[in-house]
Amino acid sequence: MNAHLLVLEVVVPLMAAPLCMLLPSKPAARMFSIAVAWITLYLAWSILGALGATEHGVIAYELGGFPPPFGIELRVDWANAYLLLLVSGIAAVVLMFGPGSAGAAVAEGRHAFFYTAVLLALAGLLGITVTGDAFNVFVFLEVSSLASYSLIGLGRGARAPMAAFSYLIMGTIGGTLFLLGVGLLYQMTGTLNMADLTTRLPDVLDTRTIVLALALLIVGVGIKLAVYPLHQWLPNAYSFAPSVVSAFLAATSTKVMYYVLVRIIFTIFGAAFVFETLHADYLLLPLSLIAMFGGSLAAIYQHDLKRLLAYSSVAQVGYMMLGLTLASATGLTAGLVHVFNHALMKGGLFLAVGCITAQVGSSAMGDLRGLGKRMPFTCAALVVGGLALIGVPSTVGFVSKWYLVQAALEQDLLSVAALILLSSLLAVVYVWRVVELCYFSEPDATQVEVTGRPPVREAPLGQLLPTWILIGSTIIFGLTTDLTVGTASKAAAQLMGVGP
Amino acid sequence: MSEVLGLWNYWVVIVLMMIGLYIMIARDSLVKKVMGLNIFQVSVIMFYVSMGKVRGGTAPILPEGGAEGVLFSNPLPHVLMLTAIVVGIATTALALALVVRIKEAYGTIEEDEIHALAGGDGMDGRSAVQGEAE
Amino acid sequence: MDFPVEVILFLFLLATALTVALLEDLFAAAMMTGIFSLLSACLFTLMDAVDVAFTEAAVGAGVSTVLFLSTLALTAQREKQHPFTWFPLLLVILTGACLVTGTLDMPHYGDPKAPIHVHVAPEYIAGAERDFGIPNIVTNVLASYRGYDTFGETVVIFTASVGVMLLLGHRRRRPGPAHRPTITPEGAARMRDFAIVRVVSMGVIPLIVLFGLYVQFHGDFGPGGGFQAGVIIGAAVILYGLIFGLSTLQRVVPSPLLETGIALGVLLYGGTGVASLLMGGHYLDYAVFDSDDPKHGRHLGILLVEGGVGIAVTCAMILIFYSFAGRALAREAFDEGGGGQ
Known part of the structure; x- marks a missing residue:
């Protein structure tokens, strides 16, 4: 029964999507999708539990009853079980945000379609995470990508479709390069099964074809992960998407792609080949440092809160990549912990922006003036989330950076450790800008009159609750790290080949 | 020399792929970009199908009267590429739907003009989500 | 030796791709993209990939050309010149x-x-005879060994139609000048008024549908299967719409029916997997459907999932066409019957 959990984790949301489309009303579709997301969370939790009971920390499932490498295999170890929990958990919380689909320009009578698309995006991401087959990753990557493009294109305002289109072009280039990379691996080994690839690749590692395959896979995934300098699609996509969609995608999509990259480098090719033979770190380390600084600097100069958060995401991807590039158990732990932690804070922050745009009608920095008095809970969420972004002790951000600095020091990279701390100071600057506007500025009197809206009130409970669940978790997981660091370090040990 | 004979069609496929990529990144017309995307994807499909070909082989359909001694081309790349074609048409449909929406919003489908109308990449102090309230 | 044929086709392919890159007339470029797909289909046939060739011809030269032309009718016919x-x-x-x-x-x-x-x-190849008894190896790998991929593929096309409907759903609030189609049907001939077009299409459309059904059920033996059949039947219905007008078509095949259809298609595929789970097998393990004769069980399973794909794809094609056409031409203009560009 345990093994069936793996396929159910994907098939439940996948089959729920067409059912959701047929539901007659918006509340029904919404409640249905929330229920489905919670079921996937329960399944993910059970998978994590079942994994603890296994000897080697691996559960495999043969689809269609065909043994691998002939059939498609689902294969879960600590790394993807951890990601499944994260993705389904975020979906369960973010979908509760309501009433309404926060900023989505959905035609009357089409709301069920909106939730259908969200379920498809969720199913796609879970499908990528759970599979043990390289080509299958591509299929589910496209399911989640197509759903994301449509959801982003639904943002209000003229620029959302263009942001979605640019993302579509970049994303499809990424997906197709990934496909080509998988093709080259297949060409040289004759297999698509990841575990089989691991055993068959060492024979052909010295060929130029395999090096090219690795490069294509890294660039392809790197585009979707928004690794600097392939991140150009991200700021527009996250700024113009409906807030709920930004929250969901920022917290899950790039995280799953990070997992895919980790899987490619550490499981399929092996860290020794990528970092010791090819020295990919010579390229990736500077790029992650540039991302950390470039993203944060760009965030400082934004005039829109959503855009500020989007640029901050570019910087945060830099931290995750740094953890990966250090290629040690501690570094990988730091990267994976940050995946979880950043998902909580960015998800929570984008939901807080959703509260603001729903009440104020805009997310321009200027409209934040004096908002601390009128929307105290929402602004408090912004502050706590911001502190986590900086990495203040007792928040999750501190935990991530603690392990990251440790990993850098382990390898005597003092300068890298210093740069991590220095880049955090940039986060202080952009978070302070938000705090200053919310609490220490008076609202612009003329602006209020011009818009002619009713006075701004605090967001309703249906919006505040999911926001605060995520923001509250940034504190909870900042204090108790058993689940995050515990699982991540087991995953890292497994990925480094040390065994759990 | 044997390299040229054995690999030339992969190279042609690569040239096709690069033409598609060039159209996507260099052209400003959004519809043209989608066409480039098509060419790019079809080239990758051709790459896979080339891999599957076995010299002297035949299409992987069992002939009547048994498959004794018949050499088949590899069916797996064909299976994978059927999926890739579906992904291609799905992407094209969605991309073109977005193009129609962009045309309605800006009155043009030339990327540079859209960026000019939208005020560059910066926000110029305007909100990303003016009037987002439900 | 078919070597020279391939060389010539590849040269044509390169020329076509370059023409697409250089043409400023987007209509011509769209047609060239269709030709590119046809040439590719010829090459696929030479490389023994008959199923892929069939699909590429139906999709690349058929459906995507229709989509490009519908989009161009709504946007712009020419590309602007830009400095190199x-x-x-x-x-x-x-x-x-x-x-x-x-x-x-x-x-x-x-x-x-x-x-x-x-x-x-x-x-x-060995398993085709031993475990399946289905001559077309591509069909049985597609639906069984890699049936989960094919389920994903069905969901991909479902996702695209959900996305297109969300983006182009019936929401036309601001019909400003920028929203009018560049090509208005007034100048174009009304297809419905041509007796020949009408009569010929009335004869051809049932034949296309029949051919589609043949492709659907013959997929076990020759090239073809649910996806190709769905595209062909979808194309027949779209042809009917182009000639007799969108609203006539929508009276015959209303949107809600298609939406139900596409959902049922996906559910039929996924449900086949769930049924195999419930009968004690792994997901999509069709052998459990007939415990006495696994070959027969697998045959049944493949028939069911291919049916799911066929239904989903037919409905998806028509729904995508509805979304574009409904947006494309002001409703009454399209109903004059001049929608086909």
Whole structure:
């Protein structure tokens, strides 16, 4: 029964999507999708539990009853079980945000379609995470990508479709390069099964074809992960998407792609080949440092809160990549912990922006003036989330950076450790800008009159609750790290080949 | 020399792929970009199908009267590429739907003009989500 | 030796791709993209990929050309001239050079000893007779060994139609001048008024549908299957819409019916998997459907999932067409019957 959990984790949301489309009303579709997301969370939790009971920390499932490498295999170890929990958990919380689909320009009578698309995006991401087959990753990557493009294109305002289109072009280039990379691996080994690839690749590692395959896979995934300098699609996509969609995608999509990259480098090719033979770190380390600084600097100069958060995401991807590039158990732990932690804070922050745009009608920095008095809970969420972004002790951000600095020091990279701390100071600057506007500025009197809206009130409970669940978790997981660091370090040990 | 004979069609496929990529990144017309995307994807499909070909082989359909001694081309790349074609048409449909929406919003489908109308990449102090309230 | 034929086709293909890149007339470029797909389909046939060729011809030359033309009718016919820049060209040449370097260590074209021909594939070929009794090996790998991928593929096309309907759903609030189609049907001939077109299409459309059904159910034996059948039947219905007008078509095949259909198609595929779970097998293990004769069980399973794909794809094609056409021409203008460009 345990093994069936793996396929159910994907098939439940996948089959729920067409059912959701047929539901007659918006509340029904919404409640249905929330229920489905919670079921996937329960399944993910059970998978994590079942994994603890296994000897080697691996559960495999043969689809269609065909043994691998002939059939498609689902294969879960600590790394993807951890990601499944994260993705389904975020979906369960973010979908509760309501009433309404926060900023989505959905035609009357089409709301069920909106939730259908969200379920498809969720199913796609879970499908990528759970599979043990390289080509299958591509299929589910496209399911989640197509759903994301449509959801982003639904943002209000003229620029959302263009942001979605640019993302579509970049994303499809990424997906197709990934496909080509998988093709080259297949060409040289004759297999698509990841575990089989691991055993068959060492024979052909010295060929130029395999090096090219690795490069294509890294660039392809790197585009979707928004690794600097392939991140150009991200700021527009996250700024113009409906807030709920930004929250969901920022917290899950790039995280799953990070997992895919980790899987490619550490499981399929092996860290020794990528970092010791090819020295990919010579390229990736500077790029992650540039991302950390470039993203944060760009965030400082934004005039829109959503855009500020989007640029901050570019910087945060830099931290995750740094953890990966250090290629040690501690570094990988730091990267994976940050995946979880950043998902909580960015998800929570984008939901807080959703509260603001729903009440104020805009997310321009200027409209934040004096908002601390009128929307105290929402602004408090912004502050706590911001502190986590900086990495203040007792928040999750501190935990991530603690392990990251440790990993850098382990390898005597003092300068890298210093740069991590220095880049955090940039986060202080952009978070302070938000705090200053919310609490220490008076609202612009003329602006209020011009818009002619009713006075701004605090967001309703249906919006505040999911926001605060995520923001509250940034504190909870900042204090108790058993689940995050515990699982991540087991995953890292497994990925480094040390065994759990 | 044997390299040229054995690999030339992969190279042609690569040239096709690069033409598609060039159209996507260099052209400003959004519809043209989608066409480039098509060419790019079809080239990758051709790459896979080339891999599957076995010299002297035949299409992987069992002939009547048994498959004794018949050499088949590899069916797996064909299976994978059927999926890739579906992904291609799905992407094209969605991309073109977005193009129609962009045309309605800006009155043009030339990327540079859209960026000019939208005020560059910066926000110029305007909100990303003016009037987002439900 | 069919070597020269391939060379000539590849040269044509290169010429077509370059023409697409250079043409400023987008209508012509759209037609060239269709030709590109047809030429590719010919090459696929030469490389023994008959199923892929069939699908590429139906999708690339058929559906995507219709989509391009519908989009062009709504947007712009010509591309604007732009100054040439070096950076993209250099980037592309550099990338191409890297790719060519990477091919140097690859097994040569057609080499029967290449890893992909000796590792997994022989099992598929051996298993076709032993476990399935289905002559078309592509069909049984597609629906069984890699049935989960094909389920994903069905969901991909479902996702695209959900996305297109969300983006182009019936929401036309601001019909400003920018929203009018560039090509208005007034100037175009009314297709419905041509007796020949009407009569011929009335004869042809049932035949196309019949052919589609043949492709659906003959997929076990020859090239074809649910996806190809769905595209063909969808195309027949779209042809009817182009000639007799969108609203006539929508009276015959209303949107809600299609939406139900596409959902049921996906559910039929997924449900077949759930049924095999409930009967004690793994997901999509069709052998459990008939415990006495696994071959028969697998046959039944493949029939069911291919049916799901066929239904979903037919409905998806028509729904995508509805979304574009409904947006494309002001409703009454389209109903005059001049929608086909």
